[in-house]
Amino acid sequence: AQKVTQAQTEISVVEKEDVTLDCVYETRDTTYYLFWYKQPPSGELVFLIRRNSFDEQNEISGRYSWNFQKSTSSFNFTITASQVVDSAVYFCALQPTNDYKLSFGAGTTVTVRA
Amino acid sequence: DVKVTQSSRYLVKRTGEKVFLECVQDMDHENMFWYRQDPGLGLRLIYFSYDVKMKEKGDIPEGYSVSREKKERFSLILESASTNQTSMYLCASESGTANTGELFFGEGSRLTVL
Numbered sequence: 001a002q003k004v005t006q007a008q009t010e011i012s013v014v015e016k017e018d019v020t021l022d023c024v025y026e027t028r029d030t031t032y033y034l035f036w037y038k039q040p041p042s043g044e045l046v047f048l049i050r051r052n053s054f055d056e057q058n059e060i061s062g063r064y065s066w067n068f069q070k071s072t073s074s075f076n077f078t079i080t081a082s083q084v085v086d087s088a089v090y091f092c093a094l095q096p097t098n099d100y101k102l103s104f105g106a107g108t109t110v111t112v113r114a
Numbered sequence: 115d116v117k118v119t120q121s122s123r124y125l126v127k128r129t130g131e132k133v134f135l136e137c138v139q140d141m142d143h144e145n146m147f148w149y150r151q152d153p154g155l156g157l158r159l160i161y162f163s164y165d166v167k168m169k170e171k172g173d174i175p176e177g178y179s180v181s182r183e184k185k186e187r188f189s190l191i192l193e194s195a196s197t198n199q200t201s202m203y204l205c206a207s208e209s210g211t212a213n214t215g216e217l218f219f220g221e222g223s224r225l226t227v228l
Contacts, residue, residue, distance in 0.1 A: 003218075004156075033215050043217040045204065057205070090154060095215065100145065100164070101172065102154035 002027045002094050006105035013082050014113050021077040021108050023092030034068065034075045035102065045091065051075065053097075077105040082112045120205050120220035125177075127227050133192040136206030144210030146188035147217065148172075148180060151202040164210060179221075191213055195227045209218050 003026040006040050025034065026080065036048040051068050059066045063080045079086050092105040121136035121215050139146065145155030149157040149172075161180040169180050177199060181189045188207075190201055202224050206217040 009154075034217065037217075038139075043202075043204075043222040045206075045217070047216040047218075050215045073224050093157075100162055100170075101159055102157075104158075106156040 002029070002032075002096070002103040003089045004092050004094050004103050004105035005089075006092055006108050008108045009106070010109045010111070010114065012014060015083060017110075017112075019082050019086075019110060019112070021079075021081045021090050021092075023075045025073050025075065025092070025095065025096060029096040029098075031036065031097040033092075033095045033097060035065065035095070036075075037091045037093065039089040039090070039091065039103075039107070045102045047065050049070075068109050079110070082110075084112050084114055086110060086114045118205055118218050118220040120203075120209055120223045123221065125223060125225045127195050127225065129196055129227060130226075131195050133195050133225065135190040135192075135203055135205075135225070137188045137220055138186050138191070139188075139205075139207040139218065141185065141207060141218065142185065143184070143207040143218070145208040147206040147208070148178075148188065148190045149204040149206065150174065151222070152171050157204065160192055162192065166179070173194075192225075194200065195225075197227050199225065200227045201225060211215075 005024045032053045034051045037045045040043045065078045067076045089107045093102040095102045116140045126135040148160040163169045163182040179191045
């Protein structure tokens with residue numbers, strides 16, 4: 001069975017601050033995918049990124065960056081210079097490569113204040 | 115613009131009523147999912163369908179059934195609604211061939227059972 005833990009329930013920052021969301025996972029599978037999804041107030045989850053377990057390169061996309069460390073089973077997400085539009089619930093998820101099921105974390109609510 | 119559409123954003127039902135939640139996608143995706151979202155629990159998979167008339171149970175199928183008569187439509191049925199089924203229900207679809215792992219979500223249906 002898989003388990004994804006997002007220890008931070010809520011984070012509140014002021015605009016332009018950086019914010020890092022933690023994600024720790026447990027799995028017995030040797031190959032898997034890790035995901036981040038964003039759920040804005042409208043409710044529709046939006047895919048942000050998928051990483052393969054054998055690819056530990058960090059990734060940057062605009063103000064978003066992801067740090068994958070297999071040694072600590074962590075896949076952390078950083079928003080640099082946060083904006084009000086970043087306010088959302090963010091979910092981390094894990095999927096074994098031979099399975100259709102994603103296991104989601106409980107989510108972290110990010111509030112960015114102007 | 116690709117879309118997953120859920121028929122009702124908000125529903126209020128009484129205990130014992132039969133409830134239908136409809137989901138339609140316009141992307142010709144093979145895979146469709148029903149998730150339930152509860153605070154502190156993240157998203158939990160109720161049912162999955164990988165083809166017309168095909169379905170598999172997810173992590174919490176008890177009290178639910180599904181129907182997939184056409185590729186674009188995946189319905190979630192609560193035969194006899196109970197108060198513990200008050201929740202946000204999210205439908206998602208995924209290409210069975212593209213192998214991107216990206217789920218496309220609807221905006222959710224918030225069900226209250228009185």
